[in-house]
Each structure stands twice: as structure tokens, then as C-alpha cells.
Amino acid sequence: MNDLTQTPEMLIAQMGARARRAAADMAQAPSELKAQALVAAARSLREAMPKIVRANRTDMERGAANGLSSAMLDRLRLDEARINGIADAVEQVANLADPVGQVIDESERPNGLRLSRVRVPLGVIGIIYESRPNVTADAAALGLRSGNAVILRGGSEAVESNRAIHAAMVRGITEAGLPADAVQYVPSTDRALVGAMLRAVGLIDIIVPRGGKSLVARVQDEARVPVLAHLDGICHTYVHAAADPKMAREIVVNAKMRRTGICGATETLLIDKGYAEPQALVAALLDAQCEVRGDKAVTKLDPRIEPAQDGDWNTEYLDSIIAARFVDGVDEALDHIAVHGSHHTDAIITQDAAIAEQFLARCDSAICMWNASTQFADGGEFGLGAEIGISTGRMHARGPVALEGLTTYKWVVRGTGQVRP
Known part of the structure; x- marks a missing residue:
């Protein structure tokens, strides 16, 4: 259990170190094991439905008292149908083709060197988001299927819902044999922890913000690690x-x-x-x-x-x-x-x-x-399963960001003894 008396930097450093170790395991995890873990996570979400609904009711009551708009409350609301939909999305991701290890292209040089570009996970992904608790499950599922570890920081509006969904997801993936540290949830809503994530160079490989203009602007202004931005939808x-x-x-x-x-x-x-x-x-x-x-x-x-x-x-x-x-x-x-x-x-x-x-x-x-x-405009409707966001930028990934968008590639060079003149 995390010690909440630690400074934000210490807490994120510890979470990042655990995520880095988990990411190394996830990068080598067999595709079948990752799929089985997500099926187990979906089953765990359905089993935890009463607990998730109760947690969401607490968030809804607090949100209404704090004056959240009807649209924001709609984003926040969970019922049995929506939770079943979240679980279905997790299962859909389990059934998608695993991008890790895919050969993007191959070529052979005149000197006989054989080159290929192979998809590999990004590593440790930090997701900072607001309001929509389904992001907790979607991000976890996409991160795991693509061989990454994720650190989730949800908004205060959905804190109880997010914790309940995270607990159910972790229960399922650990029962299947994957490390619990592959999906971590930041245990506090302290805004200083967002800043610590944005400065976690060497611990977090990429930040994905999902939320309003103020959140995305803060992430882009303060981040010292790369950002995959999900901007507003005008x-x-x-x-x-x-x-x-x-x-x-x-x-x-x-x-x-x-x-x-x-x-x-x-x-x-x-x-x-x-x-x-x-x-x-x-x-x-x-x-x-x-x-x-x-x-x-x-x-x-x-x-x-x-x-x-x-x-x-x-x-x-x-x-x-x-x-x-x-x-x-x-x-x-x-x-x-x-x-x-x-x-x-x-x-x-x-x-x-x-x-x-x-x-x-x-x-x-x-x-x-x-x-x-x-x-x-939705990853599920595009046949991508869940999505981690819709990128409106030009670098790396664009549109619904799903499994392929959470990978990069490495060059693999096979030789027969060549030396460079």
C-alpha cells in the first residue's frame, strides 16, 4: 500500500519504478496470456457490478451537489448496462490482434543485411483523465493488450468509481498471472501528483491527457515527457x-x-x-x-x-x-x-x-x-475495441488511439558477418 505521507515526487517515483519492472514483463508476455487476463478482468468487472454501482452513486451525489452540468453527470453515470458495456469493451480488446511483434516492413541491403521494423510497446504510459470512469477500464485494457504498463490518474469527480473499476480489473489480471503493477491507480486526487507525473522523465514514457482544455493545456505546458494530446472536439x-x-x-x-x-x-x-x-x-x-x-x-x-x-x-x-x-x-x-x-x-x-x-x-x-x-468518432465503432483517446495532433498517432497507437517500433538487423568499410 502506498504511503500517502510521501511527497508527490516520491510516490510517483515508486509507482514508476514498479511500472517499469512490470512493463519489462508485459513486453515479453505471451499474447494468449494477455488475452486471458483481459477476459478475466471483464468477468471481474461484472462480478463487482453492485460495488461499482454503489461507488458511482456516491460520485453522482457529490457531483450533483457540486453543480456538475447534466452533460458531465451523464459522462460520470454508471448503471448495469454501461458496466456491461465496459466489460464488453475489455473483452473486445482481448479478441483484437496483438500488435506486439508485428513486422511492419522488411528489406535487404546490397551488402546482404536484412532489416525489419518490428512493433514493440511504448513502455510505461501515464493517463490523466477527468469525469469518465470507463476510461479506467479502457486504458487498462489497451495498455495491457499492447504490452505496456499504465499509471492512471483519474479526476476527483469519479474517484470512487475509478477505484472500484481499478480494483476489479487488477483482481482479474492477477488471477490470470499478470503483474498487478502493470495497472496502477494514483491513490490521491492531490493535483501535485499530476505535476509529478508530468516531470517523471525516465519513469513514464508518454502522457495521455483526456479532459477539458484546462487539463490538456496544463499537461502540454508542464510536461517534460512526451504527450499524446486528446484535445477538445469542436x-x-x-x-x-x-x-x-x-x-x-x-x-x-x-x-x-x-x-x-x-x-x-x-x-x-x-x-x-x-x-x-x-x-x-x-x-x-x-x-x-x-x-x-x-x-x-x-x-x-x-x-x-x-x-x-x-x-x-x-x-x-x-x-x-x-x-x-x-x-x-x-x-x-x-x-x-x-x-x-x-x-x-x-x-x-x-x-x-x-x-x-x-x-x-x-x-x-x-x-x-x-x-x-x-x-x-469512437474507437469501438472503428473496430478498434476501446480507445485511449482521439488524438488531434500529427505526431505518432492520429484519430482513435488504440492498440497500434500504443506501440512504437524497433529496427532489427540480421547479418552474416558484415563489417562496415
Whole structure:
């Protein structure tokens, strides 16, 4: 058990040292053993369901008392269906192909040296996250399957839920024979421990932040170890002039309202000036109890629409609110996305294949979609099992970060006695 009287630096150093030893074991763990451990962890999550629900109830009550928004409370809430979903996701990761040891490419030099690039784990991954307790299981599962050790630091809003999920996961993986230190949970919500993780050079190989702008900004400002950033999701849906009206209404309402608190929710609606049924489109959102904040032209479509302010185009609402404006063609839509988007997920709705391909080619986002809801921006929906986050940067991994994104590679060189002249 960790001694909470230690300084943050001492505690993270001890956890990091244990994680480093566990990572060495995990890198050599057979694929079958890792899969068996995750199946056992999923079973343990289901067995611990009453305990997890009770822990989550405590977090929900505290969150409501502290004034958490409805969207944040939705992210936090766990019930039997969601816990079963978390366990299912862990099992899905167990069934995915193990990336460790995969040969990326091979070549032979004129001197006979045979070169190959082989996937290997990153090592020790620190995950700093807020609100969503499913991240505890997702991160643990992805880290283990890809041969890494993980150090988890969840937010204070979900502390009881996270501890209960972590305990269940560890119980399962240790029963299967993997080291408990491969999945560690930082035992305190002291913010100083975040700083200690960010400075843990040589102990933690990469930091993955999942949370709001303030968290990600702090991580990027203070980190002395590499960061794989999951930024905000200012996602756009552009309804082109050639969009099918029925399809457009269904996609837009789903993209905004299915779950408003996820990063793949559409936050801005762009309507082509040539689109035939804009009034019905915004009415569908309003009728679904979504607040629409529109530019001057959009406000004329329905008296229920509120005027948009400048800041609305740069806001991730995570709530039943959407900004809407008219644009004059695909060029203006792409210009708006380039200025106001977060390079997360952006979609076009159109029956014009040529325009769609133009949008997909020119849209500079991690995920670009055609005739689909932005709510599909999810590792599970992409067939990746769970995800550790959606990277909006350009380095290492982009889009949903799953098993492959948690590996790097090494060069393996096989010779027959060659010496360099």
C-alpha cells in the first residue's frame, strides 16, 4: 500500500519504478496470456457490478451537489448496462490482434543485411483523465493488450468509481498471472501528483491527457515527457446543397443529440446557402430540445433560434446547444472549419460524390466523414475495441488511439558477418 505521507515526487517515483519492472514483463508476455487476463478482468468487472454501482452513486451525489452540468453527470453515470458495456469493451480488446511483434516492413541491403521494423510497446504510459470512469477500464485494457504498463490518474469527480473499476480489473489480471503493477491507480486526487507525473522523465514514457482544455493545456505546458494530446472536439457537420433532406435531418439530430457530452458530438452546423430545406433542418433540432444559436440568416428561419455570439463558433458545448450558420459552398465550409475547428471530426452530408471527395481530401481533421454522424468518432465503432483517446495532433498517432497507437517500433538487423568499410 502506498504511503500517502510521501511527497508527490516520491510516490510517483515508486509507482514508476514498479511500472517499469512490470512493463519489462508485459513486453515479453505471451499474447494468449494477455488475452486471458483481459477476459478475466471483464468477468471481474461484472462480478463487482453492485460495488461499482454503489461507488458511482456516491460520485453522482457529490457531483450533483457540486453543480456538475447534466452533460458531465451523464459522462460520470454508471448503471448495469454501461458496466456491461465496459466489460464488453475489455473483452473486445482481448479478441483484437496483438500488435506486439508485428513486422511492419522488411528489406535487404546490397551488402546482404536484412532489416525489419518490428512493433514493440511504448513502455510505461501515464493517463490523466477527468469525469469518465470507463476510461479506467479502457486504458487498462489497451495498455495491457499492447504490452505496456499504465499509471492512471483519474479526476476527483469519479474517484470512487475509478477505484472500484481499478480494483476489479487488477483482481482479474492477477488471477490470470499478470503483474498487478502493470495497472496502477494514483491513490490521491492531490493535483501535485499530476505535476509529478508530468516531470517523471525516465519513469513514464508518454502522457495521455483526456479532459477539458484546462487539463490538456496544463499537461502540454508542464510536461517534460512526451504527450499524446486528446484535445477538445469542436466538430462540424456541413449540409451541402445536394444533401438528401431526410438523411440530413436524421444525421444532424443524431450527431448533436444522441449523447451531447461526448467529444464526437457535433457542435457547429454549417448549412449551404443552396440547401433546399434549412427551416426543416433547424426545426428538427429545436423539436429535439436542442438550443440553436444562429447567424443573422439562420435566426430568420425560426423564432426559437437565439443569435450566435463570436465565441459560439469556438465552443465545445458538451450540451444540448449547437451553433449554426449559412456558408456559400464547400470552400467557405472548409474555411470555417479550418479557422474554428479543433481537427477532431468533421462531416459533410451530400449526394454529390465529387464534392464529398473534395471535402474529404481537403478537410484537415483527424476524422473526416461523408453521410455519417460525427458520433461514430469512437474507437469501438472503428473496430478498434476501446480507445485511449482521439488524438488531434500529427505526431505518432492520429484519430482513435488504440492498440497500434500504443506501440512504437524497433529496427532489427540480421547479418552474416558484415563489417562496415
